[in-house]
Amino acid sequence: MSGLLGEPAAARAPSSTWRSLTRRPELVTLLLIVALSLTIGLINDRFFSVQNGVDLLRSSIRTGIFALGVLTVLAAGGIDVSFTAIGVFALYVTTKLTMSVWPDAPFALMALASLAIGLGLGLVNGLIVYRFRVPSLIVTIGTQYVYRGALLAFVGTAYITDLPRAMDAFGRATLLQTTTADGIRVSLPAAFLVLVAVALLTWYVLRRTLLGRAVYAVGGSLPIAERLGFNVGRVLLFVFGYAGLLAGLGGLVHGAMNRQANPFDLVGSELDIIAAVVLGGARVTGGTGSVPGTLLGVVLVVIINNSLILMGVPSTWQKVVIGAIILVASGIFARRSATA
Amino acid sequence: MRLPHLDPYLRFLLLANLVIVLFAALRSGGTFVGIDNLQSMATQLPELGLLALAVMLAMISGGGGIDLSVVATANLAAITAGLTSRALFSADEQATAFTLTFVAVALLVGAACGFLNGLLVSGLRFAPILATLGTLQVYTGVAIVLTSGTAVIGFGDGLTELGGGTLLGLPYPMWVFLIVAALLAFVLGRTRFGLRLYLMGTNAKAAHFAGIRTRTIVLATYTLSGLLAATSGILFAARANSAKADYGSSYLLIAILIAVMGGVNPSGGFGRVLSLVLAAVALQFVSSTMNLLSLSNFLKDFTWGLLLLLSVVLTNSTFRWWTSRPRKEVNAGT
Numbered sequence: 085m086s087g088l089l090g091e092p093a094a095a096r097a098p099s100s101t102w103r104s105l106t107r108r109p110e111l112v113t114l115l116l117i118v119a120l121s122l123t124i125g126l127i128n129d130r131f132f133s134v135q136n137g138v139d140l141l142r143s144s145i146r147t148g149i150f151a152l153g154v155l156t157v158l159a160a161g162g163i164d165v166s167f168t169a170i171g172v173f174a175l176y177v178t179t180k181l182t183m184s185v186w187p188d189a190p191f192a193l194m195a196l197a198s199l200a201i202g203l204g205l206g207l208v209n210g211l212i213v214y215r216f217r218v219p220s221l222i223v224t225i226g227t228q229y230v231y232r233g234a235l236l237a238f239v240g241t242a243y244i245t246d247l248p249r250a251m252d253a254f255g256r257a258t259l260l261q262t263t264t265a266d267g268i269r270v271s272l273p274a275a276f277l278v279l280v281a282v283a284l285l286t287w288y289v290l291r292r293t294l295l296g297r298a299v300y301a302v303g304g305s306l307p308i309a310e311r312l313g314f315n316v317g318r319v320l321l322f323v324f325g326y327a328g329l330l331a332g333l334g335g336l337v338h339g340a341m342n343r344q345a346n347p348f349d350l351v352g353s354e355l356d357i358i359a360a361v362v363l364g365g366a367r368v369t370g371g372t373g374s375v376p377g378t379l380l381g382v383v384l385v386v387i388i389n390n391s392l393i394l395m396g397v398p399s400t401w402q403k404v405v406i407g408a409i410i411l412v413a414s415g416i417f418a419r420r421s422a423t424a
Numbered sequence: 425m426r427l428p429h430l431d432p433y434l435r436f437l438l439l440a441n442l443v444i445v446l447f448a449a450l451r452s453g454g455t456f457v458g459i460d461n462l463q464s465m466a467t468q469l470p471e472l473g474l475l476a477l478a479v480m481l482a483m484i485s486g487g488g489g490i491d492l493s494v495v496a497t498a499n500l501a502a503i504t505a506g507l508t509s510r511a512l513f514s515a516d517e518q519a520t521a522f523t524l525t526f527v528a529v530a531l532l533v534g535a536a537c538g539f540l541n542g543l544l545v546s547g548l549r550f551a552p553i554l555a556t557l558g559t560l561q562v563y564t565g566v567a568i569v570l571t572s573g574t575a576v577i578g579f580g581d582g583l584t585e586l587g588g589g590t591l592l593g594l595p596y597p598m599w600v601f602l603i604v605a606a607l608l609a610f611v612l613g614r615t616r617f618g619l620r621l622y623l624m625g626t627n628a629k630a631a632h633f634a635g636i637r638t639r640t641i642v643l644a645t646y647t648l649s650g651l652l653a654a655t656s657g658i659l660f661a662a663r664a665n666s667a668k669a670d671y672g673s674s675y676l677l678i679a680i681l682i683a684v685m686g687g688v689n690p691s692g693g694f695g696r697v698l699s700l701v702l703a704a705v706a707l708q709f710v711s712s713t714m715n716l717l718s719l720s721n722f723l724k725d726f727t728w729g730l731l732l733l734l735s736v737v738l739t740n741s742t743f744r745w746w747t748s749r750p751r752k753e754v755n756a757g758t
Contacts, residue, residue: 165677218736219691222684225677226732233726241722352673355492359557368488368553400569407561411544414554 109365110377116363116413117384124387128394134262136394138270143386146338147357148279148379152286153330154361155378159290160323161303161370162220163358166209166228168350170328171335173235174201178336179345180240182248191250198336199329205231206328210321220324232351244345255340275337282330287375289326299323303370360385363413384413432739433687437702440731444706448713463595465712470601471663473704474656475675476682477608478649480700482552483683484612485645486625486692489545492556495676496563497537497650498657502667503567505530505658506576515580523582526661530654537563538650539643546642560676567669575668579661587662597659604655609697621645626693678728682707685732687739706731 124131150167157164178198182189209227213220247255257274264270290296295318301309302319310316339345364381366373388409392402430438475494482491509515509525537559544555586596612618624631624638632638661667684690685707686700707728714724 212733212736216736219684219689221680221690222732222736225681225684226729226736228677229681229725229729230733231729233722233724233729236722237720237726355557359554362551362554368551400572401565403561403565403568405565407558407563407565410554410561411550411558414550414558415548 109372110374110380112416113364113377113380113384116416117380117387120384120387120391120409124391124395127396131391131394133264135264135268135270138260138272140383140386140390141272141276142341143390144379144382145273145275145279145341146334147360147386148382149282149330149334149337150357151361151364151378151382152282152375153327153334154358155364155366155373155375156286156290156299156323157220157327158358158361158366158368158370159303159373160299160319161306162213162320162323163368164209164220164224164324164327165354165358166205166224166231167327167331167334168352168354168357169228169231169235170202170205170331171338172347172350173205173231173335174198174332175335175339175349176235176244176345176347177201177239179244179247179251179339182251183244183246187248189248189250191254194248194251195333195336198332200332202328202330202332202335203325204328206325206331207321209328210324213324214317214320228351228354235347239347241347243347245343247340247343247345251336251340252343255343273341275341278333278337282333283375283379286330290375295319295322300371303372305371356385356389359410363410431687431696431699433696433699433735434702436735436738437686437699437706440706440735441702441709444709444713448709448716452713452716463590463593465708466595466598468711469704469708470597471656471660471672472675472678472682472708473601473701474604474652474659475679476686476700476704477605477697478652478656479679479683480686480688480695480697481608481621481645481649481652482556483688483690484621484625484692484695485642487545487552487628489552489625489642489645489692490556490680490690491538491541491646491649491653492553492676493537493541493560493563494649494653494656494679495672496560496567497534497653498660499667499669499671500537500563500567500657501530501534501654502657502661503571503576503669504533506579506661506667507570509579510576515578519580519582522580523586526579526583527658530658530661531651534650534652534654534657535647536650538647538653541650542643542646545646546639564669571669573669575666577666579665583658583662584665587659587665597663600655600659604652605697605701608652612697617641617644622693624692678707681728681732685735687735 121131130136150171153167154164175198178194178201181197182194205227209220209224212218212223212227216223254274258271259274259276261269261271290299298309298314298319299322301312301314302316306316309319335350338350342349360381361373361378362368362381363384364373364379365377366381388406392405395405397405475498478494478497479491482489505526505528508529509522512525513522515522541552541556541559544550544559545552548555550558589596591599612621620631620636620641623634624636624641628638657667660671664671682704683695683700686695686703688695688700710727710731711724713719714721714727
């Protein structure tokens with residue numbers, strides 16, 4: 085509303101630093117990361133070791149791939165809680181199918197199958213949301229139960245640890261490998277490249293294409309976007325299809341890195357991933373959010389989850405500390421939306 | 425007495441219940457409608473129903489309102505209540521005092537948890553989804569700190585009776601649930617607070633300019649949510665005769681599922697107690713049918729999800745043969 089009315093320049097000047105921060109929420113996330121890192125680093129200097137840095141990057145891969153899909157849905161004003169179910173569905177079906185049909189299949193083919201499954205299930209979400217004009221939270225809770233229920237009831241419940249050869253190789257492939265001074269081998273898995281590629285693609289689609297503009301327009305105001313001539317149906321199909329696509333990919337990468345396909349995996353972590361996206365500056369009400377912000381949000385959440393042991397927090401206190409950090413971080417963002 | 429208006433959700437839920445019961449009764453050869461089965465169903469249903477009512481209240485308040493901390497609140501309430509009453513009284517020799525203290529402390533802690541949520545959402549303007557995700561972790565965390573992650577066991581005869589006893593053939597938890605639901609239906613439908621809550625959920629700005637103190641309403645709503653969650657925690661503790669920080673972790677999404685299947689609109693302003701109760705009953709029927717026919721537990725999840733999607737499809741305005749009046753248009757977002 086303030087954008088419509090305009091504001092006198094004088095009123096803007098005094099708090100210009102805070103203003104520029106509120107315009108770029110990812111800077112807030114960055115500041116939080118720096119502050120948290122310095123705190124943890126002061127408590128334990130091992131936080132700044134190469135090994136810890138690589139560990140954090142490794143942990144960011146899975147969350148990051150899922151989060152970028154969630155970002156796209158949030159930007160369009162929707163929410164998706166079914167993506168973890170899609171991810172585990174794609175992972176398990178792909179692995180089981182490959183083992184029974186062609187255990188020597190190349191990884192690219194497996195990835196293709198996983199992507200196709202994810203895309204299909206995501207499109208079902210989009211189709212129901214658009215066709216019946218229902219809040220996407222309702223639809224995706226329903227499909228989460230349907231997808232996971234179908235997987236466990238009809239496909240299988242046994243862990244698969246004997247993975248297809250190509251998938252195993254992908255899980256072991258490393259991008260960088262060094263040995264630290266105390267003789268510990270640290271390696272960054274090749275799967276990190278998948279996250280980089282997905283991030284670049286998502287950034288390109290959201291920032292450099294008309295489709296991306298349409299996504300933010302629909303998220304900003306659905307009736308206005310419709311009157312402006314944006315094809316809302318196509319946008320909804322795209323965002324849910326894309327989130328499904330990335331979920332399929334994320335599931336497969338997760339399975340390859342963990343060297344097992346566990347049908348009980350992933351589901352239950354969706355709220356943490358959505359929190360990462362929101363802490364990266366995307367609002368649950370839609371129309372905002374950026375790829376760099378989301379990646380920073382993911383790093384923030386991964387640092388919170390991974391560094392409690394480094395900080396010497398007793399295990400019984402971990403949940404309290406995680407919750408407190410989430411509350412402090414969302415407190416900063418709450419102030420942001422109040423002033424914006 | 426006026427008959428409740430049959431909105432599309434109510435019609436769908438009534439029909440769904442009927443279909444499930446008929447199917448189950450035919451397939452199980454009558455066991456389904458047997459008194460034992462009905463009683464076992466009626467002990468599991470109330471806990472989930474109360475949690476769903478708590479979620480519903482937060483959703484009606486609008487502004488992205490949701491309470492993710494309900495299960496954590498229930499557990500924390502039961503644990504603090506268990507620890508306090510055990511410190512003050514002997515569970516076996518002073519059963520009445522023990523039970524009363526237990527209930528009082530649990531409700532107090534639940535209200536406090538809900539009040540804190542309300543403070544974060546209304547006072548500090550946190551996004552409800554983040555605020556309650558944070559408090560979900562904090563409440564669970566405090567429960568773990570208090571118990572070092574172990575279970576608090578043994579609450580005496582008073583609570584065991586509450587969890588397992590029956591009155592007029594109906595288990596006590598079911599009575600509690602029905603009474604609480606009726607009270608809540610009265611509060612929402614017949615009091616100024618209820619009217620203001622729905623108004624605020626529909627349009628917070630308009631409600632504010634109409635002179636409604638929206639902050640107070642939000643605070644009261646989340647506190648009430650906390651109270652409902654604590655009541656669920658009491659029933660859970662009574663049935664299990666123990667309390668633990670990680671009990672019922674799968675209940676959160678089920679509670680949300682029941683709420684939205686009962687026609688509660690997550691964007692605010694709409695939701696009826698009666699529909700929610702019927703939705704909870706339908707899901708319980710499905711779950712009991714699966715158990716009775718010894719079908720896979722995961723088929724239950726599948727059917728629940730399918731039932732929710734079916735309710736979405738069949739209560740939609742495009743299906744005129746089913747609903748007589750078109751449903752209010754809802755934004756596809758959020």
